[in-house]
Amino acid sequence: MLKVDHLSIEIGGKQIVDKSSFFVPRGKITSIIGESGSGKSMTVSALLGILPPGAKATGKAVFNGKNLIAVSDKEMGEIRKAHLFTIFQDAANSFNSSVKMRHQLYEFSGRRTGDSSQQFQMKMKAILDELGLSAEIVEQYPFELSGGMLQRCMIACALYVEPDLLIADEPTSALDMVLQQEFIGLLKRLNEKQGTTILLITHDLDIVAEAAHEMIVMRQGEVVETGNVMTVFERPEHPYTRRLLESRF
C-alpha cells in the first residue's frame, strides 16, 4: 500500500528524520510509535506534502504506484482528496470556528466523494447517529462542541469517505481515557468493516497493543524496529524497544 524508502527530512540543515524505511500493508492497522521529537509527525507531514516552509524531504514514499515525495502540488492535492484521510491530534482546532459544522463536514466528506448536499445530509445523519452524535450538531459551530465530539465528527468524515489510507496523527492524546478507548474502538471497526488501511501515529504503547497489527518504532529521527506487534512485544530486538516495553508495566 505504502512503501517508504530512505525518507529523510531536513529543516535548516538539521536532520529531523534520517533515512527511515518502512512498509504499511493494505488492510492492516500499522502504528508508528516514538517519543515526542522522534520525527513521527514530521514523517506524516512529508507523506501528505504539508511540511512547514524551509523543510525539505528526500527519499521515496510510494503510494499506489506514485512517489508522494516527488509528485507535483496538483497531483498531491488529488491524491489527498481521492485516497487519503487524515485525522489530527487537536480536534478542537481542526475546524474553522466561524463556519457551521454542516458546511465543514460537507467539505470534508460529501464534497470529496462528489455527493450532492441532500445525499450528504442523509448519509451523514446515519453516520452521526451511529457514532452517538445528535444530528443537530450540523447546525452548530465548532466552539459549541467538545473536543471528543469534534474528534468523532472527524472520524464520521473518515467513515463517510472510506479512504484507501487513513492517517491518524496522535488522534487520542487530547481525549480522556474513556473517549480514547471509544475512539480506538471506532478505528478498529473502520478497519474491520470497511477494510481501511490505517496508519496510526502514537506515543502510547497501550494503544499499539490494543489496536495495531504492525508497528514501527522511531527514535530521534530513525526507524529502529519494525514488525508484527505480537512479535515485537514478545521479542523486541532493539534496546530502545526493550526499554519502551519495560516502562509499560
Next chain:
Amino acid sequence: MTVKWIGKRMVMGMIVLLIVSFLSFFIMHAAPGDPAAAFYGGNAQTLNAAEKERISRVFSLDRPVIAQYGTWLAETVKGNFGVSYKEGRPVSTILFERLPNTLLLFGVTMFFIIVGSIWLGTAAGMKAGSVWDKGLSTVSIVTSSIPAFWLGILFISFFAVNLGILPSSGSGDIGDEGGFWDKLRYLIMPATVIILTHVGIYARFLQESIKVESRNYYVTVARANGIAERVIRKGILRNASIPYLNYIGMTIPSFFGGSIIVESLFSWAGLGQLTVKSVITKDFPLLMGGILLTGLIVVVSLFVIDLIMYVVNPRLRKGDVR
C-alpha cells in the same frame, strides 16, 4: 438576543455622544479669548466693557459653564441646536447644508479604502513571501508616513497650478447649481489624498491578519484532507476580516480627525472645515453642533461595523466569550 444587543449598542452610542458633548463644551469654554469680543471680529477693540458685559448677558455667557451646558443639552435633546453667533442662522440649517459634502467625501474615500485594502491585503496575505507580500509591506509604510496636508499641497501645485486640470479648492463652481460631474471634479483631489494616505495601512493590517490566520491548525487540517483551496481561502478571509473590521472601527475617529485637515486644505465645504472655522470665530453653538454631528456619524459608522461583525463572527451571536 439580537434586539438586546442592538439596544445595548444604541445606549452605548448615546453615552459616547453625551461624554463627547460634555468634554467639548468645557474645553471650548476653557479656551482663552472672549466670545463676546470674537463676536465682533475686527471691530472688537471698539467695544467698551459695558457693551461686552451686555453681549455676554444676552448670550448667557456670564452664567456658570455647567448651567450653560445644562441649557444647551436640554434644548439639543428637543432638537433645537440654537442659532449661529456668526451667521445668525439656525445651526441645524447650516449643518444640513454641510452634511451631504462630508458624507460624500467620507463615503467615497471609505469605499475605495475598503475595496482597495481588501484587494491589496488579500493578494499580499495569501501569497506569503511573494512580490506582493514584500511590496505591500514597504509601500504601506511609505504611504502612511506621508502627511495628508503635504500630499495635498503637492497635488494642488501639480494638478491645479501646473496642469490646471483640477480646481484647487472648494466643493462646487460658484453660481453654478453644481451638477454631479462638477462636484466630482472638486472631489477628486481631497478624496485621492485621503485614499492614498490610508489604503496602504489598512491593506497591511488585513495582510497580517490573513498571514496569521493562514498559520492556524485548521488550515493545515483542511489542506491535508484535500479541501479545495478556494474554500480554505474563503474561511481564512472570513476569520481575518474580524480583526480588520475591528481596526477600521478603532481608526474611524482618527480618520475623521485627518479629514478635517484635508477639508480645510481644499476648502471642501464639509463639517470638518465648518468646525475649524467655528473654533476660530468662537461660534459656540455652531461648533457644538458640528462636533455632535461628527460624533453621530462616527457612532453610526461604528454601529454599522459592529453589526457586520455580529453577522460574520458567530461567537458574538452565541455570546461565547472564550
